[in-house]
Amino acid sequence: MALLPILVYPDPRLHTAAKPVQAVDARIRALVADLLETMYEANGIGLAATQVDVHERVIVIDISEERNEPLVLVNPEITWASDEKQIGDEGCLSVPGIYDGVERSSAIRVRALDQQGQSRELAAEGLLDVCIHHEMDHLRGKVFVEYLSPLKRNRIKSKMLKARRETERAD
Ligand code: NI
Numbered sequence: 001m002a003l004l005p006i007l008v009y010p011d012p013r014l015h016t017a018a019k020p021v022q023a024v025d026a027r028i029r030a031l032v033a034d035l036l037e038t039m040y041e042a043n044g045i046g047l048a049a050t051q052v053d054v055h056e057r058v059i060v061i062d063i064s065e066e067r068n069e070p071l072v073l074v075n076p077e078i079t080w081a082s083d084e085k086q087i088g089d090e091g092c093l094s095v096p097g098i099y100d101g102v103e104r105s106s107a108i109r110v111r112a113l114d115q116q117g118q119s120r121e122l123a124a125e126g127l128l129d130v131c132i133h134h135e136m137d138h139l140r141g142k143v144f145v146e147y148l149s150p151l152k153r154n155r156i157k158s159k160m161l162k163a164r165r166e167t168e169r170a171d
Pocket of ligand 1: 091092093094134135138
């Protein structure tokens with residue numbers, strides 16, 4: 001297992017659309033292990049392969065208090081979404097320190113393969129629903145700040161670029 005560097009917004013590679021996984025093999029299981037390790041190390045509740053510059057449809061999630069209920073979704077597809085909406089505060093390991101409200105459907109059903117390559121369907125609402133929407137957006141190259149107003153988004157972009165310049169100077 002290995003910790004992977006996480007791309008930081010506005011890195012253009014975050015806007016790459018991921019390709020479907022062809023086979024859940026040892027390579028994909030190694031990627032899943034690395035994604036989980038990277039997510040736990042960063043104290044995140046979700047991570048998409050896109051965020052570590054791997055453009056295949058793999059996401060990992062763990063919303064449990066104890067951080068011991070990993071959920072692995074390979075080639076996830078939303079099969080149903082409620083008409084009812086919810087607005088939850090979202091954050092992202094690729095946009096550190098920024099939290100803002102995004103409107104999402106309040107309940108979904110998702111079909112995906114697990115790390116064994118088995119197809120499964122699950123229902124999600126609340127935080128899990130938000131998290132799945134958020135991570136699936138990453139797979140199509142979308143970062144949550146793109147739902148915010150252009151004014152807010154530009155402020156966030158400047159803030160991230162400034163932080164990057166400061167880090168580079170410190171190195
Ligand atoms: Ni994110």
